[in-house]
Amino acid sequence: MRPFVILIIAVVTMSFIVGPQLTDKKLIKNDLPFLVDFYKTRHMNPEISLQEKETAKVLAAELSKAGFSVTENFGGYGVVGVFKNGNGPTILYRTDMDALPIYEKTELPYQSQLKTDLNGEQVGTMHACGHDIHMTTWLGTARAMVAMKDKWKGTLLLIGQPAEEIGAGAKLMLEAGLYEKFGVPNYGIGLHASPTIPAGKVGIGKGFVMASSQSVDINVYGVGSHGASPHMSIDPIVVTSMLVMELQTIVSRNVKPTESAVVTVGTIKGGTVGNVIPDMVTLKLTVRTFKKDVLDLVNTRIKEIARGVGIAAGLPEDRLPEVIIKGAGPANYNNPAMTDRIIASAISGIGKENVADEEPVMLSEDFSYYGQTEHKVPTVFFWLGTVPDERIKSNFLPGLHSPFYYPNPEKSIETGVTVTTQALLDLYNTKI
Ligand SMILES: [Zn+2]
Numbered sequence: 026m027r028p029f030v031i032l033i034i035a036v037v038t039m040s041f042i043v044g045p046q047l048t049d050k051k052l053i054k055n056d057l058p059f060l061v062d063f064y065k066t067r068h069m070n071p072e073i074s075l076q077e078k079e080t081a082k083v084l085a086a087e088l089s090k091a092g093f094s095v096t097e098n099f100g101g102y103g104v105v106g107v108f109k110n111g112n113g114p115t116i117l118y119r120t121d122m123d124a125l126p127i128y129e130k131t132e133l134p135y136q137s138q139l140k141t142d143l144n145g146e147q148v149g150t151m152h153a154c155g156h157d158i159h160m161t162t163w164l165g166t167a168r169a170m171v172a173m174k175d176k177w178k179g180t181l182l183l184i185g186q187p188a189e190e191i192g193a194g195a196k197l198m199l200e201a202g203l204y205e206k207f208g209v210p211n212y213g214i215g216l217h218a219s220p221t222i223p224a225g226k227v228g229i230g231k232g233f234v235m236a237s238s239q240s241v242d243i244n245v246y247g248v249g250s251h252g253a254s255p256h257m258s259i260d261p262i263v264v265t266s267m268l269v270m271e272l273q274t275i276v277s278r279n280v281k282p283t284e285s286a287v288v289t290v291g292t293i294k295g296g297t298v299g300n301v302i303p304d305m306v307t308l309k310l311t312v313r314t315f316k317k318d319v320l321d322l323v324n325t326r327i328k329e330i331a332r333g334v335g336i337a338a339g340l341p342e343d344r345l346p347e348v349i350i351k352g353a354g355p356a357n358y359n360n361p362a363m364t365d366r367i368i369a370s371a372i373s374g375i376g377k378e379n380v381a382d383e384e385p386v387m388l389s390e391d392f393s394y395y396g397q398t399e400h401k402v403p404t405v406f407f408w409l410g411t412v413p414d415e416r417i418k419s420n421f422l423p424g425l426h427s428p429f430y431y432p433n434p435e436k437s438i439e440t441g442v443t444v445t446t447q448a449l450l451d452l453y454n455t456k457i
């Protein structure tokens with residue numbers, strides 16, 4: 026082969042592996058002071074799920090300023106921004122907006138001091154899940170994509186989603202007719218702050234990356250009596266104890282060892298004082314799986330075990346434990362071909378050394394809904410490293426939802442905007 030042919034092949038191969046460097050990094054850097062300031066303001070003004078009124082207003086105003094046509098109050102406080110830039114694919118990029126009822130303990134100068142009324146109780150309010158980083162990265166990417174509009178063609182569909190923490194927001198927006206009104210996207214992307222990956226890096230997994238989440242309530246009935254006369258009772262605390270232990274065998278004995286599942290009993294409530302055997306105990310469980318058939322198996326076994334334990338305790342048919350299975354949010358599945366494309370984008374944006382393969386987790390995220398409608402939109406959801414250097418060094422890594430969690434805003438935002446902008450540009454410019 027002649028040298029120039031080899032050169033052409035090398036260039037073509039390289040551009041497939043790492044993608045052309047399209048992102049204007051200087052432009053992103055120049056926007057950082059504005060974005061960090063925006064982040065801190067959002068961090069100091071958190072709003073919990075279904076109360077994101079002011080947050081949504083701010084996002085809508087910023088998108089309008091950037092040149093998007095904006096629809097507000099779409100599925101609760103949902104925000105939809107559309108930027109049409111000629112003929113090309115439509116790409117959805119979603120941020121969530123809600124915070125958590127937690128008293129912040131970071132002692133940062135921009136620590137949240139806000140309190141919120143939650144069911145009549147005053148509680149602290151904190152962006153402890155990094156949704157403020159998500160919103161800022163999202164806005165930064167919106168601004169960068171408009172500034173670089175000569176480098177892509179298509180429609181950018183930006184979603185500001187409420188109520189992620191309660192698993193309701195994505196569903197609300199889709200049920201309000203998101204795809205019917207704004208079109209079915211060709212691709213969907215989203216990201217989540219990582220409490221373990223250093224700021225400056227990203228983690229991207231392929232296939233199933235986050236689990237489906239389902240709640241189960243179990244009411245265990247019994248026959249109450251004096252604590253000193255257990256022979257006159259059917260003790261629901263003893264029945265519950267047996268039940269909790271038996272539930273442990275679902276994952277260890279029923280689910281295939283090569284599959285993944287979690288069955289956690291998170292609360293047990295029953296009884297008032299030591300000398301009274303109560304007549305009811307309630308349990309609340311969370312069930313996590315990746316696959317539907319595994320979830321079906323777990324649900325079947327929960328029902329069978331609850332019934333079996335009740336019969337063994339001598340409970341009559343109408344007093345057997347009652348299992349209430351609540352709807353499950355789907356698992357997040359990263360389309361493999363699209364994931365390869367985005368890994369290549371991330372490598373060209375921030376360097377190979379800053380892009381890691383990330384193991385799946387049994388946490389869940391309602392971003393999954395965007396790819397689970399009948400349209401089966403290919404989606405990728407990745408982890409944005411946020412951990413400051415000093416915490417990596419001291420190995421103090423508070424998890425998401427911890428009152429001590431905080432990101433390195435500058436580095437996280439710059440990395441997030443660079444990777445998502447590069448990913449969008451690549452998705453607009455190449456077929457996967
Ligand atoms: Zn969260």
Ligand SMILES: [Zn+2]
Pocket residue numbers: 154155156189217
């Ligand atoms: Zn979150």
